[in-house]
Amino acid sequence: MEKMKLKLLYSDLKADIDIIEKELEVALNSSSHLINDASLHLLQAGGKRIRPVFVLISAKFGQYNIDQVKNIAVPLELIHSASLVHDDVIDDSDLRRGRHTVKAQWNNRVAMYTGDFIFARALEYVTSIENPRVHQILAKTMVEICNGEVIQIEDKFRNNQNIKDYFRRIKRKTALLIESSCELGAVVSGLDDKNVRHLKQFGYFVGMSYQIVDDILDFTATDKELGKPAGSDLLQGNITLPILLLKDHPTISKFIESAANGDVTEQQRLEMLHIVRKSDAIKQSISISNHYLRKALKEVDALPNHPMKKKLRDIALFIGKRKF
């Protein structure tokens, strides 16, 4: 149902999304069977491809050229994919979108070098790009994604953290890559600085909202909708917005301690979910997400008249209200 909605939203971009999909397959081709299998396993798991889609839509506001645009969209999706494979190792995740992760299907070693391989392919794309501005933005994005991974490790199970730490983390984990997708789509299609800035800001705000919704869903959605057990984030030590808003709740603090020691029972997980779901923290988190969403929509308003403005709004609203 939700996936249908997204398909509908993407429908008039389908031909170009297919081109990018094919290019991704070519980029991930390796003479090693194992690398091939693991990369394709990951690629076929799909995902929403929102980064490439934002590149396409942003580029539509200027001189749209799919051959140019795909060279931006592909490395961005590759960087995202590479970070997912390594994240699953760091978080010790066995499931993602209802499928086994690379580290679960094979092992940590294969996941490490599959991620390295995909990142190397992305780096290759990046260095082949001649426009120094594009190059600079992509390189900076890569640095921040790598740093984001490190910060995520450093903050794991850390109890003296606050909401500012959380925002710092999701900015690097999600918002920056979506911001860069919009910015780069706009830059390569020759938009003026003012509109590049609006699209870039739009991407940042949507990205923040996107990750907050993701972090809410981890508590509120069903295991089936998530394709993994609800509450996985906290089990893995990732302390997200709803938990920070519930700060100092004694049962939750004890839960985090138990999770850090790896001895959480199913009973405790359900109890934790119950506390979070009935608390105000979810409502407050939704309201913070909506705050970012409103800021994103304001940036759309500031863009010149164009049929793609409605598309940006629709996707932003879908992201804010989605259930997966």
Added chain:
Amino acid sequence: MEKMKLKLLYSDLKADIDIIEKELEVALNSSSHLINDASLHLLQAGGKRIRPVFVLISAKFGQYNIDQVKNIAVPLELIHSASLVHDDVIDDSDLRRGRHTVKAQWNNRVAMYTGDFIFARALEYVTSIENPRVHQILAKTMVEICNGEVIQIEDKFRNNQNIKDYFRRIKRKTALLIESSCELGAVVSGLDDKNVRHLKQFGYFVGMSYQIVDDILDFTATDKELGKPAGSDLLQGNITLPILLLKDHPTISKFIESAANGDVTEQQRLEMLHIVRKSDAIKQSISISNHYLRKALKEVDALPNHPMKKKLRDIALFIGKRKF
């Protein structure tokens, strides 16, 4: 004894090597205890620091400025260190220079993210560099190092490979980073194009010789000298020059098959070492290494008169004849 010789060779650069050593420690500082411990474990294992040393020496031929030079030397050593941590996961190596590897002391997961962390720090240095030529060379080097890791995986235990494949591999694994060290030292100190080229070529040839000697030592040195069991490379599926020169030796082919299946006995390892050591393949490999060394020395001859010319020659000769 060997280490004494190296120390002597480095003696008049010691103050600046110490500056780089301190900068490396700063670069690897993280708020995560685990990342800190693992990075320092790696840093303290030492190594010859030949990449920073080649940056320093090459820079001495021009307008030498340690504050500039260290910003090149540090990311180069970081890229090298990051690749070592991941290589040990790929090769399943428990020992390096007589110490436990990160993956052995902790596990594959910690080794993965320690490598990612160090690489992220290197990326950060690279993007902060303003000179576009330096930036371009470093970025290209990173791509090749990442690709080198992938090629190493793809070629593992592969029996239909030839000497050309081997050269392609060691070029990316070792020679390119040493080449870039020399080139970048020369570029930042403002050498003219002709001399930049000589130093760059010198680095490439020395790097090829360096890796060939490494691959020979893996068969000819003692376990104690190596700080790991002799023949480890082949056990891990890395088919190096001496083996390619011995191609189709039935016992060796059978050994590779057994190694791929992970069932090699100590008896078989010693037998394999005996065959390689008494064969002509070692002599032939030394002769190929010397061929590269001679080419390296020719590049030194072409450089303008400078006290550092003798230093380059001495280090090249040390590398060619070293026992560790």
